[in-house]
Amino acid sequence: MSQPLIEAFGGRETIGRVIDRFGAYVEADPVMRAIYPEDMGPGQEKVKLFFEQWMGGGPVYSQQYGHPRLRRRHFPFVIDDLAVGRWLRYMRQAMVDEGVPDEVQRVIFEAFGPLARHMANAGEDVPREPLGDVVLQ
Numbered sequence: 001m002s003q004p005l006i007e008a009f010g011g012r013e014t015i016g017r018v019i020d021r022f023g024a025y026v027e028a029d030p031v032m033r034a035i036y037p038e039d040m041g042p043g044q045e046k047v048k049l050f051f052e053q054w055m056g057g058g059p060v061y062s063q064q065y066g067h068p069r070l071r072r073r074h075f076p077f078v079i080d081d082l083a084v085g086r087w088l089r090y091m092r093q094a095m096v097d098e099g100v101p102d103e104v105q106r107v108i109f110e111a112f113g114p115l116a117r118h119m120a121n122a123g124e125d126v127p128r129e130p131l132g133d134v135v136l137q
């Protein structure tokens with residue numbers, strides 16, 4: 001792919017729409033909904049910023065919240081294999097819905113597959129308290 005990933009994806013606006021749709025799929029699935037906090041808004045905004053950064057759109061996420069430490073940040077939420085599978089399915093479906101090109105999805109899910117499996121923590125003796133946000137100045 002010759003253009004930056006974020007441009008091939010459709011830019012920030014497309015990231016916003018994909019994460020909103022992903023959120024709607026989670027809301028409609030009682031198993032997934034139970035994992036997420038009551039107010040999904042702030043978390044969804046962080047995921048948008050993280051995706052922008054991950055796709056090369058600039059380090060706003062890390063400027064605001066520090067190193068992603070993704071596995072650690074997920075410890076307060078018990079994530080099992082079922083949740084991993086649904087996360088990937090809903091994220092994929094949201095990208096299909098929003099018309100993200102197939103070859104871009106392929107690149108993304110080659111990375112997201114292992115990353116999502118790495119997030120599984122059910123049955124592990126990990127600290128369950130939130131990491132807490134250090135908002136960098």
Ligand code: HEM
Nearest residue numbers: 035036037043046047050073077079083084087115116119
């Ligand atoms: C595998 C299944 C996954 C589940 C069930 C899951 C669930 C969650 C939950 C419950 C939150 C907290 C939302 C909130 O505080 O409102 C969260 C946050 C987040 N997730 Fe996931 N997640 C998964 C995988 C992933 C993957 C693969 C990525 C990256 C590609 C990711 C990126 C994020 C980010 C960036 C945040 C915000 C973290 C922060 O700054 O606090 N998640 N996720």
